[in-house]
Amino acid sequence: MLKTAIGKSHAKIIFFGEHSVVYGQPAICLPISKIQTKVTITKTNAPQTIQSRYFDGKLIDMPNNETGIQLLIKTILTELHQENVSFNIKIQSEIPSERGMGSSAATAVALIRALFHFFEQPLSHSELLRLADVSEQYIHGNPSGLDAATVSAKAPIWFIRGRRLQTVPITKNAFLVIADTGILGQTGLAVQHVKSQLASSTSAETAIERLGENAKSARECLTTGNFKKLGTLMNNSQNLLAKLGVSHPTLDLFAQLAITNGALGAKLTGGGMGGCLIALTQDKKTAQQVADILIKNGAVNTWIEPLKSPDHKGAQ
Incomplete structure (x- = not known):
């Protein structure tokens, strides 16, 4: 056992496949x-304690809205036969919560990595995803596993539920603007809404299928560098998600503003009903122009991210 151990993870965005990924x-x-999210574990002689932006105190006293993390910690301690070890867990996250950027999954992944490092235990990627699902199931009800897979990945990934992850090659560079609306996303409500739509509407089934087809076409666009078509696919996906009832007036407005100011395409990312918008631009200058106009119209934060494949390979 180490005196101090650190685990890290990072944010994610869904580029294509919101909601439809749940249905295969x-x-x-x-x-x-x-x-990033960073978890630091320090050995102590006191009771097990935890520090985060939401709670600071004994692990056993965590509030109900933190039960998913508490359950994850207890599960790991039980599986590693370390239930009575004393420590302090410090969670530091730059990821805004409830915005569709994988905040809860990132916390889970960083926490798992930190605990296994702390107890000097090996951790496979499949084991990491299995354990992350403990808290994600509690928090989101029926997660696809996409968040945990991506906040632990090093490269863009192609995800189909129940199948092996694949990387997505990107042959040319472009830029993504990520804009936080400041409105909490409602993933659980959105997932249930889509489920009810599918139970009563054939048009919802068609929308899910078309969202899947858009993801397939987008993969080809990324491989060939056809960003103009990629932008069109983003716009089409946003329209489908809006028809499914998981967009938001602010997301609709941001999408329109982004396109008017030079973006090739724009759409919500994540569960929707709030959260973040993403916009695709051909160059960084246009990306900054889009980011500036969104800030002027109420975005609480923006990030500009290069859309490119990393030098290393694999979704590790």
Whole structure:
């Protein structure tokens, strides 16, 4: 056992496949490595304690809205036979919560990595995803596993539920603007809304299928560098998501503003009903122009991320 151990993860955005991924359709998701979560575990002689932006105190006293993390910690301690070890867990995250950027999954992944490092135990990628699902199931009900897969990945990934992850090659560079509306996303409500739509509407089934087809076409566009078509696919996906009832007036407005100011395409990312918008631009100058106009119209934060494949390979 170490005196101190650190685990890290990062944010993510869903590029294509929101909601449809839950029903077996493919999704493309991008790791956002610059926006990080860090967990530090320090051995102590006191009771097990935890510090985060939401709670500071004994692990056993965590509030109900933090039960998913508490359950994850207890599960790991039980599996590693370390239930009575004393420590302090400090969670530091740059990822805004409830914005569709994988905040809860990133916390889970960083926490798992930190605990296994602390107890000097090996951790496979499949084991990491299995354990992350403990808290994600509690928090989101029926997660696809996409968030945990991407906040632990090093490269853009192609995800189909229940299948092996694949990387997505990007042959040319472009830029993504990520804009935080400041409105909490409502993933659980949005997932249930889509589920009810599918139970009563054939048009919802068609929308899910078309979102999957858009993801397939987008993968080809990324490989060939056809960003103009990629932008069109983003716009089409935003329209489909709006028809499914998971967009938001502010997201609709931001999408329109982004396109008017030079973006090739724009759409919500994540569960929707709030959260973040992403916009695709051909160059960084246009990306900054889009980011500036969105800030002027109420975005609480923006990030500009290069859309490119990293030098290393694999979704590790």
